[in-house]
Amino acid sequence: MAKSDRSYIKEITKIERQHLLVLDDFGIQRFDAQSRATLMEIIEDRHGKVSLIITSQLPISKWHEVIGEKTIADAILDRIVHDAHRIELKGRRRAGNR
Template sequence: AAFHRVSDLYGAISESVLDASLPKLKAALYKPSLLILDDFGIGEMTPVAAQVLLDVADRRMRSGSLLITSQYPSEKWHD
């Protein structure tokens, strides 16, 4: 299993784009049998981070489990 706070992951994604290590980061997110993304909805998600997380979620649907936690108010889900 691997655990990532999503706000920290946004920074890691931005850094990996800049230093050309994004494929390595994505591979690390694909690898564990369980990926836990904590505090989803906290912090600012860039379009690049959104695409990376969508790719990871899509890939994990076929290869492993994904657990997402959030304290984001449900009233704001569709704002």
Template structure:
């Protein structure tokens, strides 16, 4: 949408969804253009529609993910303003069924 000059219209469309779920923020680092576009998405939904974001990284590491501490800080500010932040501790649910049994090598 950005390269076609239709980013504003696309952001309006995405704002119409009551909930947008974005899984694994930070799993792959964003280049500068992607970071700016993601910031625009977060900003366009701010105080208009809900988002659920998952990440295995603390907010302190988001500057590394987005390559820019200023963008990361501004995004985090918008995300947490009306958020319930849930931090999960403990073993991975995905690895729960893959626990080594006694006597097996890892």
């Protein structure tokens, strides 16, 4: 998302107006500096105001590693985990599924 053409601001504004934001498949790839900063901005803006659902196949213990930059990861995870309702699903894999 380019910040110079204002598309970034438009997209962030749309996200901020949503009562529920779903981040699906969180952690499937590592965050770069720009993605980390965007995630921090989104989480900070929503914290304590509106709902967020995060789905991930990655254990929470690995999220720090995926976010990177320890200080920012701490801040993001503190806001996400503080008042979270965590649901962890476990099950057997079916034959043929990986």
